Amino acid sequence: MLEARPDGPDVALVCFDHEHYAAAQRARRAAGAERDLAAIxxxxxxxxxxxLARHARAGRLVPFVGAGVSMGAGLPSWVGLLDELIAQAGMEDDRAALARLDLRDRAALIQTRLGSGELERFLLERLSAASRVALQHQLLASLPVVEAASTNWDDLFERAWRDAGAGRIAVLPLDGQAGADHWIVKLHGTVRDGRLHGVVLTRDDYLRFGAERNALAGIVQALLLTRHMLFVGFGLSDETFHRIAHDVRLVVERGPAIPERDGAYATSLSPSRHAITAELWRGQLDVLSTRRPEDGEGRAGTAPAARRLEIALDALGMLAVDPLGHLLDPSFDGALTVRERRLAAALRRFADEVEPLLREDDPDHPADPAAIAVGRWLDRMRES
Structure with a gap:
């Protein structure tokens, strides 16, 4: 019997469809898992x-996946990647001088020393080294979300999304959004089919972003204004993000109040302690740290704080699920209460009666909007 303890063993339960996932999360809540996670x-x-779970259930949550998430899959941080590139370029003796430069200028010097071709080869090799996604990728991909954003070049979140049952995923700006079930904005470029596309690394790349990628920034700005964005593994120091947040702040300050908006327009979840950062972003972005005083400072305190972040995402996934999909599947009847079984029977009768109407294929009388809406509602129930 496993005991729920902060330092106890972890068990990962993998579900291969939405019905089993919803049923498992419902069973966890019934067994008191929420109480145990809250204590941790x-x-x-x-x-x-x-x-955050209420935002997710309402379809308003948008994950923003940062480099910290991919570190769990073995990829380096932004600073760590530059350190590896310094060694690759044979610039070890210049480390002290490079450390005094802005990260973007540091990257530009490395690019000059290595050459664009060798730099791209190294980056592709490094990004391909991650053969598996991280737990944080999986937890974020399991949330009921269809929109996402990222500054990561890797495609690990997209992989996790597909594993979680996502249909066609449009990667903006490479793909068109038409016909896509899910889409993600890759602000700093991405890797695909063994090639790098639009990677942002040096200062020149950042300046090019302002000229060529205003449309992508506009999408993220719209999401910040109309959704609630959840930043995970993102340090909030990226210049691209600061430009986006600056424009959003001006709109919010100068425009009329948005009735649906309650407090900050985004949340940052991090294993680091950011008291000053939290004060800087107060009223715009809630900065939540999973680190506690007893964890300590530096790397020694990162491990327990990172694990607590994963537990927080696990709790978010459990609370974000509307346990409806498994009600249409009789194989879950044994896990239902008496009232839930009556509700399930009524829903199944309704589904059985309307399914033939939804499948009617008459070219002279195409499906009307009401039938399409009912079909989509049933599909959402099965996927919830």
């Missing part, structure tokens, strides 16, 4: 996770 997270963090 603490009241304040758990309360904030509940708010």
């Amino acid at each position: 997270l603490g009241e304040e963090l758990h309360d904030r996770i509940q708010v």
